[in-house]
Amino acid sequence: MKVLVATEKPFAKVAVDGIREEVVKAGYELALLEKYTNKQQLLDAVQDADAIIIRSDVVDAEVLDAAKQLKIVVRAGAGYDNIDLAAATAHQVVAMNTPGQNSNAVAELALGLMVYAVRNLYNGTSGTELKGKKLGIHAFGNVGRNVARIAQGFGMDIYAFDAYCPDDAMIQAGVTPVHSAEELYKTCDVVSLHIPATDETKNSINKALVGLMPKGGVLVNTARKEVINETELIALMQERTDLRYVTDIMPAADAKFRELFDGRYFATPKKMGAQTAEANINAGIAAAKQIVDFFVNGNTRFQVNK
Ligand code: 3PG
Numbered sequence: 001m002k003v004l005v006a007t008e009k010p011f012a013k014v015a016v017d018g019i020r021e022e023v024v025k026a027g028y029e030l031a032l033l034e035k036y037t038n039k040q041q042l043l044d045a046v047q048d049a050d051a052i053i054i055r056s057d058v059v060d061a062e063v064l065d066a067a068k069q070l071k072i073v074v075r076a077g078a079g080y081d082n083i084d085l086a087a088a089t090a091h092q093v094v095a096m097n098t099p100g101q102n103s104n105a106v107a108e109l110a111l112g113l114m115v116y117a118v119r120n121l122y123n124g125t126s127g128t129e130l131k132g133k134k135l136g137i138h139a140f141g142n143v144g145r146n147v148a149r150i151a152q153g154f155g156m157d158i159y160a161f162d163a164y165c166p167d168d169a170m171i172q173a174g175v176t177p178v179h180s181a182e183e184l185y186k187t188c189d190v191v192s193l194h195i196p197a198t199d200e201t202k203n204s205i206n207k208a209l210v211g212l213m214p215k216g217g218v219l220v221n222t223a224r225k226e227v228i229n230e231t232e233l234i235a236l237m238q239e240r241t242d243l244r245y246v247t248d249i250m251p252a253a254d255a256k257f258r259e260l261f262d263g264r265y266f267a268t269p270k271k272m273g274a275q276t277a278e279a280n281i282n283a284g285i286a287a288a289k290q291i292v293d294f295f296v297n298g299n300t301r302f303q304v305n306k
Pocket residue numbers: 009055056057076077078079080102223271272273274275
């Protein structure tokens with residue numbers, strides 16, 4: 001049985017060591033494809049793999065066609081928009097994620113981006129504090145909950161909108177539930193995005209919504225670039241010279257944002273929310289364990305293509 005770790009953006013070495021330990025303990029073989037620069041390398045590497053562990057690596061129909069032995073692909077992380085789920089099902093391949101394993105890392109980065117934004121990108125000028133400001137958490141999943149926990153330490157006043165989460169869960173976490181995205185954006189000084197990229201959410205963060213934010217509003221994106229309507233956000237930020245956008249996922253129009261919004265825009269060079277040793281260990285080892293549990297016991301608890 002061969003388990004391939006295919007990561008264009010590699011895990012920390014300590015996480016790869018942990019994955020190897022799990023795989024070898026089960027009597028399987030580990031193969032590693034890191035920092036690959038073209039799809040052909042991935043297509044070649046998957047040929048004899050029974051299982052694959054990926055991060056944001058794209059597993060589409062072409063990859064699944066090439067992976068003749070494949071039974072399971074595990075996305076070591078939360079979002080699985082990089083896997084063609086219908087194609088996986090058609091190929092009788094089980095697709096899983098590892099929910100919650102890297103969420104603290106992403107949440108810490110979200111707070112880091114907030115501080116960076118309100119301190120004027122650390123340019124030496126006088127900024128503002130997060131304490132006493134209203135934070136809007138857009139989607140109250142694993143990352144959103146961690147953001148709430150950390151933001152409480154900053155003394156923020158926290159609101160959340162999540163159509164799929166009961167009010168009680170928010171109230172118990174010390175968060176005020178609101179019942180529409182519009183209400184969240186209208187209310188909050190800072191909005192932090194934690195929605196997945198789905199047909200429903202793509203392009204949904206648009207001019208009408210972000211334009212509701214109060215003066216000096218900060219939009220923080222550690223979710224996905226696809227949820228942003230970039231054309232409309234650019235138009236809005238041209239009109240509203242008080243708004244700021246900080247993101248861990250470089251927009252397609254990064255050059256334009258940089259040119260137009262100096263001091264009000266920041267993007268990390270590569271998505272790094274989950275790029276910590278701890279998150280890599282948690283998500284990578286969980287992925288390896290889920291693969292072993294699937295082969296040994298048929299456990300499909302974290303399957304996402306049911
Ligand atoms: C996730 O969905 O788990 C995060 O976006 C992290 O993605 P990454 O593994 O590519 O860093």
